[in-house]
Amino acid sequence: MGSTFGGYSIALTGMRVNQAALTVTSHNIANVDTAGYSRQAIALTETVNDPAGSNSAGTGATVAEVKRARSQLLDNTYRQQNTTVEYWSSKSGTLDYLQEILDEFAISDASDEDASADGLQQTIQNFFDSWDNLASDPSSVSTRQSVVENAASLLDTLSQIDEQLQSLQADALTAAGDIVDEINGIAGQISALNLLIAKAEANSGEAGDLRDQRDDLLDQLSAYTNFSSQEAGSGMVAVFIGGVALVSGTKANSLSISGDGSTANPLQVTWTNTQTTAKIAGGSLLACLEEADQSGFSAISDTDNYNFTATATSSISTLRQGLNDLITTIAGKINSLHSAGTDLEGNTGLDFFVVVDAGQPLSISNIQVNPEIAANSNKLAAGSTDAAGDNTVANAISSLLDEKIFQYNGLSQDLTGFYQSIIAWVGTAGSNATNAYDVYSTLATQADNQRLSISSASLDEEMSNMIKYQTAYSAASRVLSTIDNLIGDLIEELG
Known part of the structure; x- marks a missing residue:
């Protein structure tokens, strides 16, 4: 049976975990309209005095983790579709302009x-x-x-x-060069975020906001070219284009573009460090490379x-x-x-x-x-x-x-x-x-809507959570006050 003074600690943990939950809820409400933000949820776990001993009385609750609501499968599905969408968007735009040029x-x-x-x-x-x-x-x-x-x-x-x-x-041709520069810039930002995420998660829970920034960059990258990604245990993500690493941990490789698209000087995208040809198989970059090709x-x-x-x-x-x-x-x-x-x-x-x-x-x-x-x-x-x-x-x-x-x-x-x-x-x-x-x-829209249904913050839901955590916090504080009154009465009786 727990001691009277132990009740102080239990009530205090109740106040602390619900205060933490209110902080997470407040963060969700503040970012309800923030593009790319993933709703965060707090996970609580009970604590016991000595799980291995004879006295395993509960001692309250603690925060297990704060985790994003995110589906990696839907992210990958959306990005694959988005790569194809941007390719056809560019091709369609070019052909529409050709029709305008012909004038009939x-x-x-x-x-x-x-x-x-x-x-x-x-x-x-x-x-x-x-x-x-x-x-x-x-x-x-x-x-x-x-x-x-x-x-x-x-x-x-x-x-x-x-x-x-x-x-x-x-x-x-110019657009292809600009896109290559954008890809290199995104790769540098992802590698920098990899370092920050690994440091942030080394001694604490998930760095949700930093991961949201990284996922937004991956979404942007999917518009430019095809790629695959893989997350390591450290929280860092590796990004590959045609099997070659664009980002590996904290290192970012870069792409270069050369040629003018003519038969004598064909347009090529290569890896800067090895000068080997990069396998661009989708996105607006592929469309630009194709249209800039003069060999036809x-x-x-x-x-x-x-x-x-x-x-x-x-x-x-x-x-x-x-x-x-x-x-x-x-x-x-x-x-x-x-x-x-x-x-x-x-x-x-x-x-x-x-x-x-x-x-x-x-x-x-x-x-x-x-x-x-x-x-x-x-x-x-x-x-x-x-x-x-x-x-x-x-x-x-x-x-x-x-x-x-x-x-x-x-x-x-x-x-x-x-x-x-x-x-x-x-x-x-x-x-x-x-x-x-x-x-x-x-x-792509269907995949995006599906992932948003999981990751986006709902104002109604967060307001409901706020009331729930606020009520729980008040209840825990009342327990603390009640125990305090009981101990005061006891001391007064003992004189």
């Missing part, structure tokens, strides 16, 4: 109010219409000048589109046998290559017909399209109307002879619009069909990316 996604009749007056499709149509008009009046100066002007307009439109695509690709774009040496396929890693390079195929194929066919004709001055026709930089092959970014023709429209070869009214060349060039001079995935197509296929690919790829983003975003 289907063939529109010029009379349609929604048709773009300066869209690429209309510009192509205007160019071939000008050759058709030239065939009707081969000697007309104004008609000849119209051909030159429409050709320049077509090249200008394509050049502007290509410049925007190149700028978008440069942005992806190249000059076309043989347009007659070129088969365009939308299989490049970069959707930007794919679109650039498609438009490059379009203009270089047109240029090659027109040059072949025009150079076999005769201009108004009786001279053999020149190449209608020529390069700007003689050291580089003809391409969407290296093409112009022959300066001699631009300066003197008489050098346009409308016919095969200089006879008045000869329009054979102009007719042949005008007819190219309907000839199947392109190949898309092995299927022969005319210019209109080929351009429609390019537009359809951009639209389909964009729709697929958006759908993938929506699906994985839903899965």
Whole structure:
């Protein structure tokens, strides 16, 4: 049977543990709206005088631990889904911008109010219409000048589109470098928190607030790249990318990025200390690396046998290559017909399209109307002879619009069909990316909601706990007061 004075100690432990519980509850209430905060719960245990002896009377209660409410399984599930979400978010955003750049996604009749007056499709149509008009009046100066002007307009439109695509690709390159810097920064912060957590937990319970900070950093990291993590007994967490440690204890490794994405200088992410390639398999970093890859774009040496396929890693390079195929194929066919004709001055026709930089092959970014023709429209070869009214060349060039001079995935197509296929690919790829983003975003949200249902603090629940602990504290203090009165009465009786 416990002594009267032992009751003092028991009541005191009751006050202390409930005061500690009120402190934890107060902390939860203060952070009820703090992003990333995990609700903390206090665990109490009873104490006994001498568990191994004959007198095992209870001596009160003590705080066993203060622990976060957190599910590692749901954390890992959310991060895996978030990595995929951010990848598709970046891809979807890029494809949406490609659609905006193209300015149209289907063939529109010029009379349609929604048709773009300066869209690429209309510009192509205007160019071939000008050759058709030239065939009707081969000697007309104004008609000849119209051909030159429409050709320049077509090249200008394509050049502007290509410049925007190149700028978008440069942005992806810059973004990849920024993300690598962010990853390195996060790795350094995690390693620093590892040290603080290990020290804090060496002589006491769980360092919940520090662990929340670390988990928030891991959530951020999941947006950038794929990784796995493993916690050691010391409380430190190791983070791996492709099996290589980004963080190991208090040591953080770093990533480096090099190259410009070209075939000659490919873009690479490597481990700084070993210079080995890092295996980036997800997240916004992978999306940026893919879009910055320029290897899917190249000059076309043989347009007659070129088969365009939308299989490049970069959707930007794919679109650039498609438009490059379009203009270089047109240029090659027109040059072949025009150079076999005769201009108004009786001279053999020149190449209608020529390069700007003689050291580089003809391409969407290296093409112009022959300066001699631009300066003197008489050098346009409308016919095969200089006879008045000869329009054979102009007719042949005008007819190219309907000839199947392109190949898309092995299927022969005319210019209109080929351009429609390019537009359809951009639209389909964009729709697929958006759908993938929506699906994985839903899965990530579900996982996040599940973990929040466990870890988030509820104001109603904490207020209920506060009343419970407050009542228990008051009860323990009343026990202490009662014992004090009893002892006072005893002393008074004994005189």
